[in-house]
Amino acid sequence: MDYRRFGNTIIARMDKGEEILEQVKEIALREKISLASVQALGAVDQFTVGVFKTEEKEYLANEFQGSFEIVSLTGTINTMHDEFYCHLHMSAGNEKGEVFGGHLNRAVISATCEMVIHVIDGKVDRYHDEEIGLNLFRF
Template identity: 30%
Template sequence: MEYQQYGDTFYVRMDKGDEIITNLLNLCQEQHIASCTYSGIGGCSSAEIQTFIPQTGTFETRLIEGMLELASFTGNIITDQSGELRNHSHGVFAYKVGERHEVAAGHLNAVVVLYTAEITLKPVVGGTIYQQYDEETETGFWKLHE
């Protein structure tokens, strides 16, 4: 991973074998970024995608592998109650199965780069977005006021 800051935006390039979410969390720790948003595109080799199932209160996880065009990647990193950084990422991937073009999308747990990923990361300026726990989903949502 390589990155450069211009103004208040970080421009991040990830290379073959890099895991995107882990690297973004590491960048935020290095740069003391408590909350941010990001978006990007790229070519990936694997993605672990989740979908929340409200009826059961659980997430279904699917691993896709191969030449995956990361057509859209967006998300945020916020700070939880204990001061740890937490990510919330979604992605859309296009890929081929035989002669068919397919698309898979959802919440992302892990994404590994095949060729490159180009991501812009914008830190929150003038404050911090924290996480508040949601019992129904057992996850955290934005807490905008202290």
């Protein structure tokens, strides 16, 4: 992984074999990011995405392996209890044009991932909402 910072924008290149969430965390900690938006594209050969079932208050995870292009990767970097927190969603398509996506749990890069991180001046922490079962923004 390599990246450059231009003011409040970070342009990152993640490389084959690297796991996306690990690399986002490394950048966020190194750059002391407490609030940012994330967008990316690239290619992965392994990924796990989930869907939150509201009534059961649990995620259902789906694992994929093969050749996939990241169609969309978007989300936020912020904090929870003043510690790094990242919330990303990803959609990826296969050679048939089928697209799978959801809450990103894990993704291993097969070629490259090009990411843009827009750092936002400020801080938004999270808290766990027992009624909903999710970690929500606290303003």
